[in-house]
């Protein structure tokens with residue numbers, strides 16, 4: 001599966017134990033890191049699993065959505081938390097819904113997606129979640145990981161463990177955002193937290 005020249009970059013924010021999420025939500029919300037995500041993926045293809053697609057609360061504008069799912073069909077989806085659905089003809093004409101509708105191209109297997117990726121040639125950002133990072137790990141050439149100096153025992157999805165010897169590392173500067181928030185597993189709310197993080201870039205050797 002290893003393909004050194006692939007055009008696939010994984011981008012994720014992880015805790016010390018590679019935590020990615022809890023209860024189909026993020027663990028940390030760090031505005032400056034979200035800004036980095038927005039800037040990096042602006043105008044790009046973003047590839048995600050259906051659960052991550054369901055978990056994104058609003059349309060990420062100016063991005064080309066690619067989703068892996070055995071169920072979803074390609075089409076124009078209205079983004080509604082946990083209930084994304086195909087828009088009707090009337091809804092497509094409704095100006096109030098304009099910012100909630102996005103065109104999604106779907107793939108029913110990783111191989112179908114990999115064929116698309118080879119043909120398209122352009123960089124594609126793999127934005128999660130855990131299942132998708134894992135299934136495409138061997139085909140990924142670059143990983144942009146926001147590594148947060150914190151953990152969450154209750155996390156229920158993780159980034160795949162990887163051997164650092166297989167990658168070169170460009171280590172980012174230590175950063176802190178006073179607006180950082182972390183999920184409270186008791187009530188699902190995000191509360192202020194004090195964490196350091198680095199944005200590290202790994203290139204496959």
Ligand SMILES: NC(=O)c1ccc[n+]([C@@H]2O[C@H](COP(=O)([O-])OP(=O)(O)OC[C@H]3O[C@@H](n4cnc5c(N)ncnc54)[C@H](OP(=O)(O)O)[C@@H]3O)[C@@H](O)[C@H]2O)c1
Pocket residue numbers: 011012013014019020021022023024025026027048049050051052053055068069070071072107108109110127128129130131132133135157
């Ligand atoms: N920290 C971060 O940077 C970050 C980034 C993204 C997501 N997350 C978190 O990750 C969690 C979601 O991740 P997840 O691993 O549970 O789900 P996921 O990877 O987002 O999506 C899983 C879905 O992808 C489809 N799928 C997976 N393998 C497939 C295959 N071989 N063939 C066809 N379809 C396949 C299936 O969709 P169907 O069921 O429709 O068939 C499956 O249910 C959430 O908590 C989210 O907040 C964190």
